[in-house]
Amino acid sequence: MFEKITEHIYIRPCESYTDRPNIGLIVGEKYSMLYEAGNSRFHVELMKNELSEQGLPFPDFVAVSHWHWDHSFGMDAWKIPSIAGRKTHEKLIEVSDWEWDDDSMEKRIKSREDIAFCSEMIKREYPDRSEIKVVGADIVFDDKLTIDLGGVTCELAHSKGPHSDDSVVCYVPEDRFMFLGDSNCKDLYGKPWHFDIEHEEDFLDSVDAIPYDKDIVDKFITFLDRYDFDLCASGHREPFSKKELYESLR
Ligand SMILES: [Zn+2]
Numbered sequence: 178m179f180e181k182i183t184e185h186i187y188i189r190p191c192e193s194y195t196d197r198p199n200i201g202l203i204v205g206e207k208y209s210m211l212y213e214a215g216n217s218r219f220h221v222e223l224m225k226n227e228l229s230e231q232g233l234p235f236p237d238f239v240a241v242s243h244w245h246w247d248h249s250f251g252m253d254a255w256k257i258p259s260i261a262g263r264k265t266h267e268k269l270i271e272v273s274d275w276e277w278d279d280d281s282m283e284k285r286i287k288s289r290e291d292i293a294f295c296s297e298m299i300k301r302e303y304p305d306r307s308e309i310k311v312v313g314a315d316i317v318f319d320d321k322l323t324i325d326l327g328g329v330t331c332e333l334a335h336s337k338g339p340h341s342d343d344s345v346v347c348y349v350p351e352d353r354f355m356f357l358g359d360s361n362c363k364d365l366y367g368k369p370w371h372f373d374i375e376h377e378e379d380f381l382d383s384v385d386a387i388p389y390d391k392d393i394v395d396k397f398i399t400f401l402d403r404y405d406f407d408l409c410a411s412g413h414r415e416p417f418s419k420k421e422l423y424e425s426l427r
Contacts, residue, residue, distance in 0.1 A: 178227050182416060183352035183408070185329040187233065189224060191413045195302040196247045196295075198412040200224065201356050203349055205326025208237040212331070212347045212356045213412075214259065215251030217302050218310075222254070238324065240333055241314070242358020243341045244268035246295055248412065253312045260322065261314035262335050264343035270313040277306035292365055294372040294380070336360045338397045339389050348404050355404055359412040360397070361422060363387040394426050 179187040179202055189200040197220055201212035215221050228235055240260040241249045249269060252259045261269065275281065277299070285291040303309055316322075322333045332348040338360030347356040363384055370383050401422070410416045 179231055179233055182410075183349075183354055185326075186349060186352050186354055188410060188416065189227070190415070193413070196298040196413070197302075198247050198359070199410050199414075201347065201410065202228075202233065202236065203326060203329060203331055203347075204234055205329045207327030208324075209234040210324060210326060210331055211236040211239040211255070212242065213248050213358070214239050214241050214255060216247040216298075217250055218254040218308060219302070221251040238316075240331070240345070240347060241265060242346070242356070242360065242412070243344045244272065245341065245359065246272075246299060246311075248358065250309065250311060252314070253310045258316055259312075259314045260316040260318070260324075260333065262333070262343055262345040263317050263319050264335075265345065266314045266317045268343060269311055273311040273313065275311070277303075277309050289366070289369070292372070293374075294365065297372070297374040334400075336397060336400050337393070338362075338400075339364055339393045341366070348406065350405070353405060353407045355401075355406040355409040355419075357409055357411045357422075361411055361426060362413075363389065389426070398423070398426060 179189045182188050185204050187202040191197055191199045197216050198213055200215060203210050215224060236257060238258050238260055239252060239255045241252060244265045282296045286293050286296060320335055324331045329351045333345050336344045336346045338344045340359040340362040344358055344360035346358060346360055370387055406419055408416050408418060409422055
């Protein structure tokens with residue numbers, strides 16, 4: 178279910194079993210926008226039902242934070258205009274040609290185009306992987322895009338954070354809130370690390386052990402310094418304060 182966080186913002190909490198991220202819903206007087214599409218048609222259908230049960234407005238647009246499957250694979254199922262930064266859009270077009278049989282997935286792990294963690298989670302989310310449908314976005318922007326929803330605005334901007342270089346954040350100035358996507362998180366695709374679905378309990382320790390690239394983090398902090406916010410949400414944990422965000426990066 179979606180939970181009200183600030184005047185215009187609702188968040189549907191992340192679920193770790195198949196790595197579903199937090200989904201943001203920003204509600205204006207004229208339009209509503211989702212930030213993050215979800216990881217599958219099943220995830221999207223669940224959200225559509227919850228929105229109508231909760232009497233919340235159906236979104237007019239869906240924006241995605243970066244190309245990773247858990248944030249973007251639900252995009253087509255919303256059947257509304259989708260928004261992404263150019264790098265994310267281009268990567269999604271590339272991923273739309275990927276095949277999802279065991280061999281193809283295994284090959285991509287070996288070539289480090291993909292990682293074992295995502296492969297295992299995709300297998301869990303999709304009992305039938307022929308259901309996977311990846312698409313590019315309908316609206317593509319280069320640096321920044323501001324959307325006026327009526328009484329509340331969403332400022333999408335490329336953050337180039339440490340997680341993935343296509344990352345786009347969504348700043349909501351009226352609510353002093355920042356959606357980070359995963360942009361503050363570790364880069365799971367850069368250096369090799371080990372994931373074993375049989376020892377899922379080791380996941381957080383393994384990710385903690387991945388080092389941050391200091392130069393990228395410094396640039397990311399300079400980027401964040403421009404924005405005035407009290408609370409923020411990352412992809413896979415509860416909302417937290419700006420102070421906690423800076424502490425975690427340093
Ligand atoms: Zn990610």
